[in-house]
Amino acid sequence: MTSEGAVDLLGGPASGGAPSGDPAALLARWRAGRGTWFSGPRGGLLARGAARRLDDPDGVGDALAEAAAAGRGPALVVGTLPFDPAGKAALVVPRQATWCPALGRSVPVPAAGGPGPRWGSRSVPEPAGYEAMVAEALRRMGAGELQKVVLARVLDLDADAPIDQGSMLTGLAARDPAGYVFAVDLPPAVGGPPRTLLGASPELLISRRDGEVVANPLAGSAPRRSDPADDEATGAALLASAKDRHEHALVVTDVAAALGGVCDDLDVPDEPTLIRTDAMWHLSTTIRGRSPRSALDLARALHPTPAVGGVPREAAARAITELEPFDRGFYTGMVGWTDASGDGEWVVALRCGEVCGRSARLYAGAGLVPASVPAAELAETTAKLETMLASM
Numbered sequence: 001m002t003s004e005g006a007v008d009l010l011g012g013p014a015s016g017g018a019p020s021g022d023p024a025a026l027l028a029r030w031r032a033g034r035g036t037w038f039s040g041p042r043g044g045l046l047a048r049g050a051a052r053r054l055d056d057p058d059g060v061g062d063a064l065a066e067a068a069a070a071g072r073g074p075a076l077v078v079g080t081l082p083f084d085p086a087g088k089a090a091l092v093v094p095r096q097a098t099w100c101p102a103l104g105r106s107v108p109v110p111a112a113g114g115p116g117p118r119w120g121s122r123s124v125p126e127p128a129g130y131e132a133m134v135a136e137a138l139r140r141m142g143a144g145e146l147q148k149v150v151l152a153r154v155l156d157l158d159a160d161a162p163i164d165q166g167s168m169l170t171g172l173a174a175r176d177p178a179g180y181v182f183a184v185d186l187p188p189a190v191g192g193p194p195r196t197l198l199g200a201s202p203e204l205l206i207s208r209r210d211g212e213v214v215a216n217p218l219a220g221s222a223p224r225r226s227d228p229a230d231d232e233a234t235g236a237a238l239l240a241s242a243k244d245r246h247e248h249a250l251v252v253t254d255v256a257a258a259l260g261g262v263c264d265d266l267d268v269p270d271e272p273t274l275i276r277t278d279a280m281w282h283l284s285t286t287i288r289g290r291s292p293r294s295a296l297d298l299a300r301a302l303h304p305t306p307a308v309g310g311v312p313r314e315a316a317a318r319a320i321t322e323l324e325p326f327d328r329g330f331y332t333g334m335v336g337w338t339d340a341s342g343d344g345e346w347v348v349a350l351r352c353g354e355v356c357g358r359s360a361r362l363y364a365g366a367g368l369v370p371a372s373v374p375a376a377e378l379a380e381t382t383a384k385l386e387t388m389l390a391s392m
Contacts, residue, residue, distance in 0.1 A: 033194025049095030149310035152365030199352025220244030263289030295344030
């Protein structure tokens with residue numbers, strides 16, 4: 001089965017408020033430093049103001065209970081958690097939350113408004129350095145230390161004028177309207193300009209609605225092709241690839257094992273399917289179950305999955321720390337929301353970047369298994385960077 005981007009896994013509007021209004025108009029109301037946007041197949045959310053800020057997700061339950069008891073605003077938490085589970089989160093209980101229907105094709109691609117800013121760029125590491133990182137990871141796999149690891153690289157951009165974050169968000173939404181699009185306020189430097197985590201993720205980490213739980217792990221990717229026949233052949237080759245199916249199976253096995261301890265009636269398909277975004281093909285498996293635990297609790301039980309870390313987890317985390325010459329921050333963390341009933345959606349922070357003033361740091365990674373080839377993994381990260389570059 002093939003679908004355009006992420007699928008509507010649960011159906012209907014997101015809980016926490018009835019969708020209303022024009023989604024494109026609501027999207028246009030987002031402003032950097034003044035709120036958070038999150039949208040997907042179930043609808044969109046614009047959360048503004050901060051009744052309370054939390055950097056520790058352990059405090060979310062109490063914060064939601066207090067908000068529900070006070071009754072003066074939405075009993076909702078929205079924001080992002082970093083890749084490192086021990087790191088500080090960027091979560092808020094908003095003062096106002098407005099829901100809308102799914103974006104669909106309602107968002108026009110922003111028109112070019114002149115020559116735009118001039119850009120300087122720097123890859124960290126440089127392409128040859130990334131291939132050397134991959135080669136070292138493959139050496140560790142050959143020595144039996146690892147079965148899979150995800151290694152990332154970054155592209156640092158500097159413009160000669162402030163970056164239009166609103167236009168970036170609109171561009172991401174227009175190019176991938178069926179996916180998960182987000183813009184999350186991050187704590188800025190004292191006296192500095194707003195800092196935002198912007199992105200368009202294809203991967204649902206966990207969704208919960210009325211006890212029904214859905215996870216949609218992705219692993220195994222291939223760049224899209226401009227020629228339709230070549231593109232379909234690329235997707236078919238990905239679905240048949242022993243290397244990519246092995247990578248995908250490692251992730252699905254881990255996610256199913258983690259959910260097996262907290263969910264009932266778990267359904268794990270035997271075979272992956274294909275999904276496609278504007279830039280990439282992915283192998284996808286939709287896992288379903290039921291649980292009384294909140295969406296955030298379930299997401300934290302899964303994070304980080306082998307789709308962003310590796311197998312075994314401890315060895316993969318060590319390799320990432322030793323080989324990547326930067327801190328991932330919120331990249332490959334999670335973005336989403338949870339309400340007082342426990343419903344919510346959390347997606348993996350992929351195809352994203354941190355934007356502040358005239359600077360942006362874009363991230364991309366690739367999952368490595370013993371059959372990986374350094375040059376091919378470099379090409380995959382380049383293709384993944386195109387999602388963010390196109391928005392700029």
